[in-house]
Amino acid sequence: MYRGVGQPLEVCEFPVGEPGEGQALLSLEASGICGTDLHIINGRLGIPGPLILGHEFLGRVESLGSSGARDGLGRRLKKGDSVIACVAIPCGACVSCLRGETASCMNFGVTYLKDPAGAPHFFGGYGEYLYSPVKNLVRLPAGVSIKAAAAFPCAGPTIVRACAYAGGLESGELVVVQGTGPVGLFAIAWAAAAGCTVVAIGSGASPGRLKLARRLGAGRVLDYRAMPPDERVKTVKALAAKLGRGDGADAVIEASGAPAAVPEGLDLLRTRGRYLIPGQYSASGAVSIRPELITFRALRLIGSGQYTLADVGTYLDFLKKNPAVQRAFAACVTHTFTVDQAGTALAAVEAGAAGKAIFVRK
Numbered sequence: 001m002y003r004g005v006g007q008p009l010e011v012c013e014f015p016v017g018e019p020g021e022g023q024a025l026l027s028l029e030a031s032g033i034c035g036t037d038l039h040i041i042n043g044r045l046g047i048p049g050p051l052i053l054g055h056e057f058l059g060r061v062e063s064l065g066s067s068g069a070r071d072g073l074g075r076r077l078k079k080g081d082s083v084i085a086c087v088a089i090p091c092g093a094c095v096s097c098l099r100g101e102t103a104s105c106m107n108f109g110v111t112y113l114k115d116p117a118g119a120p121h122f123f124g125g126y127g128e129y130l131y132s133p134v135k136n137l138v139r140l141p142a143g144v145s146i147k148a149a150a151a152f153p154c155a156g157p158t159i160v161r162a163c164a165y166a167g168g169l170e171s172g173e174l175v176v177v178q179g180t181g182p183v184g185l186f187a188i189a190w191a192a193a194a195g196c197t198v199v200a201i202g203s204g205a206s207p208g209r210l211k212l213a214r215r216l217g218a219g220r221v222l223d224y225r226a227m228p229p230d231e232r233v234k235t236v237k238a239l240a241a242k243l244g245r246g247d248g249a250d251a252v253i254e255a256s257g258a259p260a261a262v263p264e265g266l267d268l269l270r271t272r273g274r275y276l277i278p279g280q281y282s283a284s285g286a287v288s289i290r291p292e293l294i295t296f297r298a299l300r301l302i303g304s305g306q307y308t309l310a311d312v313g314t315y316l317d318f319l320k321k322n323p324a325v326q327r328a329f330a331a332c333v334t335h336t337f338t339v340d341q342a343g344t345a346l347a348a349v350e351a352g353a354a355g356k357a358i359f360v361r362k
């Protein structure tokens with residue numbers, strides 16, 4: 001349990017009972033630790049405790065609070081199914097929701113920001129159990145491994161949605177991915193599967209991640225510590241010219257979370273290029289940009305920070321269709337912890353030691 005900024009996580013025990021109407025009781029199979037959790041703990045999101053952190057819970061259905069239950073995509077659920085529990089609750093009534101853009105609801109609620117002192121206690125992902133509204137569940141298709149699905153259950157759908165907002169990625173496009181954390185790694189795999197040529201910009205301080213970037217389909221990986229920004233822009237522009245794509249990348253995907261990546265992203269794009277910005281997940285400061293680039297080069301900027309249940313379904317179908325990607329994703333899960341090791345786990349993630357870290361049952 002997270003109590004507040006600067007306080008260590010506490011291990012708590014609560015009774016496990018039957019789920020209420022419309023709810024499901026899930027037991028832990030894999031629960032991801034996400035950069036967002038660190039932002040909460042460090043006070044950067046202004047979310048107060050007490051709460052159980054974690055929004056990337058994959059679990060086994062132990063019991064259902066109503067008969068004939070179906071998941072959020074309308075598929076039948078039964079005891080023993082593996083599911084992803086999504087935490088977002090779009091309001092269904094705002095202008096975005098009424099347009100079907102529930103990923104950009106203006107009045108989002110979430111399932112897990114509740115005091116665990118209240119029953120049924122298990123609201124967040126860092127737990128051995130979770131109670132979730134049945135309509136927030138997405139069942140794993142047969143043939144999708146838990147470990148592979150646990151690699152990017154939030155980063156994956158986030159990229160799926162950002163790319164959908166951007167009109168999709170086309171085969172033959174040159175795509176630059178800035179950052180090789182979970183969002184960046186999934187973006188590389190997604191763009192490569194779409195038939196794009198992918199250049200990743202990552203840090204040589206995490207050689208494991210650069211290796212994963214290559215394995216997931218980045219044809220070139222540029223180490224931002226070893227190569228100055230103007231050199232990176234030159235490299236991408238030269239590649240674009242060689243591929244016949246014009247004066248820069250067709251699309252750049254910002255997945256580093258570093259504000260300084262944004263002006264560089266604008267420089268990397270071709271005329272009419274698309275800049276997808278799903279990665280700026282905390283207020284990390286301001287940068288100056290050259291707005292005339294947007295005007296004269298007719299750039300398109302696409303923000304996106306959430307996803308829909310259907311995007312989670314797309315993520316899982318992508319895994320089902322691509323066994324090689326599944327194996328690569330499973331390899332991205334480099335660290336496993338039990339829930340009572342939460343403090344150690346978060347420290348490992350904060351230190352950047354882990355590709356993807358998950359909690360598993362004891």
Ligand SMILES: [Zn+2]
Pocket residue numbers: 034035036055056154155
């Ligand atoms: Zn997440």
Ligand SMILES: [Zn+2]
Pocket residue numbers: 090091092093094095096097098104105106107108
């Ligand atoms: Zn809404």
